[in-house]
Amino acid sequence: MYQIDQTFTMTHAFPVCFDRDTLAPENSLLTDILQRAGEGPHRVLPVIDQNVLESHPDLVERLQFYAEIHNEVLELIEPPLIVRGGEISKSDPVEVDEFYQRTQTQNIDRHSFALVIGGGAVIDAIGYAAATAHRGIRLIRMPTTVLAQNDAGIGVKNAVNYRGRKNYLGTFAAPFAVINDFDFLSTLPKRDRVSGIAEAVKVSLIRDGEFFNWLYDNRQALAQFSQEETEHMITRCAELHLAHIRTSGDPFEQGSARPLDFGHWCAHRLEELSASELRHGEAVAIGIALDSLYSHLKGMIDAKTLGRIRDTLEGVGFRLTHRALESLDIHKALEDFREHLGGRLCITLLTREGAAQEVNEIDHQTMEQCRQHLLEGAWPN
Numbered sequence: 001m002y003q004i005d006q007t008f009t010m011t012h013a014f015p016v017c018f019d020r021d022t023l024a025p026e027n028s029l030l031t032d033i034l035q036r037a038g039e040g041p042h043r044v045l046p047v048i049d050q051n052v053l054e055s056h057p058d059l060v061e062r063l064q065f066y067a068e069i070h071n072e073v074l075e076l077i078e079p080p081l082i083v084r085g086g087e088i089s090k091s092d093p094v095e096v097d098e099f100y101q102r103t104q105t106q107n108i109d110r111h112s113f114a115l116v117i118g119g120g121a122v123i124d125a126i127g128y129a130a131a132t133a134h135r136g137i138r139l140i141r142m143p144t145t146v147l148a149q150n151d152a153g154i155g156v157k158n159a160v161n162y163r164g165r166k167n168y169l170g171t172f173a174a175p176f177a178v179i180n181d182f183d184f185l186s187t188l189p190k191r192d193r194v195s196g197i198a199e200a201v202k203v204s205l206i207r208d209g210e211f212f213n214w215l216y217d218n219r220q221a222l223a224q225f226s227q228e229e230t231e232h233m234i235t236r237c238a239e240l241h242l243a244h245i246r247t248s249g250d251p252f253e254q255g256s257a258r259p260l261d262f263g264h265w266c267a268h269r270l271e272e273l274s275a276s277e278l279r280h281g282e283a284v285a286i287g288i289a290l291d292s293l294y295s296h297l298k299g300m301i302d303a304k305t306l307g308r309i310r311d312t313l314e315g316v317g318f319r320l321t322h323r324a325l326e327s328l329d330i331h332k333a334l335e336d337f338r339e340h341l342g343g344r345l346c347i348t349l350l351t352r353e354g355a356a357q358e359v360n361e362i363d364h365q366t367m368e369q370c371r372q373h374l375l376e377g378a379w380p381n
């Protein structure tokens, strides 16, 4: 027997910046980031969510002008790749393939950059494409939705859907940098403004009771998309997600525990059952409601806490029921989630505002009761 115990560690480091007007000629954030890779000029392929471009029609011109002014650091690869926005970019292989084609035809190598500007879906799809082309092209993300700025765009995961299964193909890959430019949010449709708040409610409930209390107190301002409150919500939510990835000891999720997936076992299934008619955040809000109801019926949280969770979610603008719940097969959804985790079932439940507990078994009958409560909109008092 001959054995070599191969061990090495690798540090992943990337800045997550909160900014405005990033492409103003005098703003040096993007060039400073590029220079972390050396002097330059660095070749950068912009990949832009079509809906973002439609809402910001001068975006390409602004990028071109920025590159012209900073040509010693940034060489734009033209034309930018414009991709369809929303879940279709993850469900249909077209966007990923277009990215691969560009890397081939324009000689984009592992020292080049992709700069993806878009919602969480485009960021996920292009993140997957960038992580797999040449085994990894440097990626700078500019998330443009609430959900992408407070969760989807800041972490180390990417994915596309495969044969109707959400996030079936994906990799763990840290970006080179993330720039959350708040100015993009002004053009978001109301539905997408609200949707991203679900991830803040989620992470507050499992990690930070004070933040949950703040969300409860400010639910009306958040529903109206008041700028100051929205930006605080995004920043705090991002901080909590980043702290978890940094300190949990399992950034690439090798264990079964998935605390940040509170409310997600059912959310992913509802997204599938609704054929993506439900936004991710909308499905997560229903998933939080379901698992909070379950936590309550199991005596883990009191009625007051449950009421405050409901008031927060409904107060910011979520509907906590959807016809997709009618066809939710609890047994199958839990089994698929267990398989996705790759071992034991591990579901996060609440013990109070800001504290969670993992359980390895779910009482299907009680969960079924929770599903009925949501379908009927009648919660226990």
Ligand SMILES: NC(=O)c1ccc[n+]([C@@H]2O[C@H](COP(=O)([O-])OP(=O)(O)OC[C@H]3O[C@@H](n4cnc5c(N)ncnc54)[C@H](O)[C@@H]3O)[C@@H](O)[C@H]2O)c1
Binding pocket: 049, 050, 051, 052, 055, 084, 085, 086, 087, 090, 118, 119, 120, 121, 122, 124, 144, 145, 146, 147, 148, 151, 152, 153, 155, 156, 157, 158, 159, 184, 185, 186, 187, 188, 189, 192, 195, 196, 279, 280, 281
């Ligand atoms: N990788 C992760 O860690 C992670 C975490 C959470 C969620 N996700 C994924 O993120 C996706 C959801 O992201 P999302 O909520 O950002 O939705 P989305 O990407 O579908 O965007 C919603 C809609 O808004 C449009 N849009 C984006 N920015 C805009 C802007 N500034 N102005 C106008 N329109 C704009 C998009 O084109 C789309 O039509 C899901 O696929 C989910 O699975 C990934």
Ligand SMILES: [Zn+2]
Binding pocket: 151, 199, 264, 280, 284
């Ligand atoms: Zn989520």
